[in-house]
Amino acid sequence: MGRDRAARRQPSSTSDAPATGGARSRTTDTGLAELVPDRDRPQAFSLLLDGAPQSHVDLADPTHLGFEYQRRLGHLVDLAAEPGKPIRVLHLGGGALTLARYTAATRPRSRQQVAELDGALTEWVRAELPLPAAWQIKVRGADARAVLERAPEAGTDLVIADVFSGARVPAHCTTLEFAALASRALAPGGRYTANIADGGSLAFARSQVATLLAVFPEVALIADPAVLRGKRFGNLILVAAHTSLPIAELTRRTASDSALGRVEHGRELAAFTGGAAVATDERAAPSPAPPPDTFRHAGR
Template sequence: MAKRRIFTAPSTQVVDIATGQARLEKVDGEPDSYVLHVNGVPSSSITLSDPARLDFEYLDWMARIIDVVTDGSLRAIHLGAAGCALARALDATRPGSRQTAIDIDPILIDHVRQWFDLPRSPALALRAGDAAAEIATFRDDTADVIVRDAFSFDSVPEQLATEEFYADCARVLRPSGLFLANVPDSGDHKVLREEIRAAASAFNHVAAASESGVLKGRRRGNVVIAAAQDPLPDAALDRSLRTAPTMAVWLDEAALLSRIGR
């Protein structure tokens, strides 16, 4: 069956959405690759013919962590949908998975459904709503993976970084489940330290992956927090992340707090 192609001009399309504005930008020299910007922030990179391709480095790190920690088909919840890049990749690489992607902006969800070749429910269900409120509606011990990748402009909404939010995610995950969060780090590690404390209040094991320069506070960048009740396979994760196109360092909680301070 032929892939559904994007319904847009060959260059750029700008649309008004409930939370502001979205811009869909074609990647130069690529036949079917696009970057989705939400309120001026790059939010997703999509290649229609290759759903497993993840051009955003932190999404590649997340996919690698999921591959090392989990097996088989997954029940995954994405808090923050945007273009559903990671959900598309998991659908392509983990046949039989059932995923739910939640986004605060219902108009953006409608555009994304129209623009991209997204799997249909129950493979991927899209839901509009506040992620903190929506995660509270899921049953206990039902998810294998929860991914938080939600932003208000360039910051994580406050309600998605509280101890209560982390406790809800821990409740919804199965005992062997994995929580991942994309944390923007400005270099002073203040936000990262707060997130680590909140994650540690609900999970037995907390770790992080990022570029060495970001973890050393030399520049801004994305940090992926990983949290679980079971021990994480640190050596295998470090090996996988070091072979990523953008190499990342894996730090367990002790090494992480030693690096960024308490």
């Protein structure tokens, strides 16, 4: 789901070699990280943090995006510029660097910066799931918002926020002020996208849409229809910009995916907010905790 944690623990590891064979685990700065092999793809692994799925990486094919939410973020990488053209990307939340790998593979020479609070996790991921030396991916061991605050004005084509503390989006990365920082970082024509999680009445998701609409004139949401109906807890992808979004192509790509998805935009999305309040630094709350057993069989 992506993540960004605040608590600190002493790191330890069960292995220092690149991941092969069975599951591996390590207690990092912020929790228990596990790499679980994919039974169907010999060089693919799921990263779990304290039992919650975060990333899926296939070392043999970095263009393969195993998680539904990652494929939807991948669509936005694909639509950020002409095919193959290098772009500048700021990833807020690192995990196993899945989207950074995807961008580097599909858009060679792209310049990418990743904010990942857990330095021990990054060190372990680099050792277990190595990155090609030619890829221009720089990882900063810092809080996502702190990195966003220092990002050059108009210096990024795509900001991807996949920031989770455990299985929840931390409050300081959900606010009007946070969205304004993302807006400031975007180059003309750039886009901001965020992965969030919600369920039930979708109060958090409605507030997040209202918050982005207070900063950006163009906002869209992508999610499983069952999540939008409150039937299950799951991921929702938000995308925002100051210029028109490629709604038709985004809808086509979402519809062609193996997982059901729907794109909301315009009047329907404005109605979706239902009058929800804009989140601010003064009164923001983290996303809701997932129901018990949501990740019972995650990655296994």
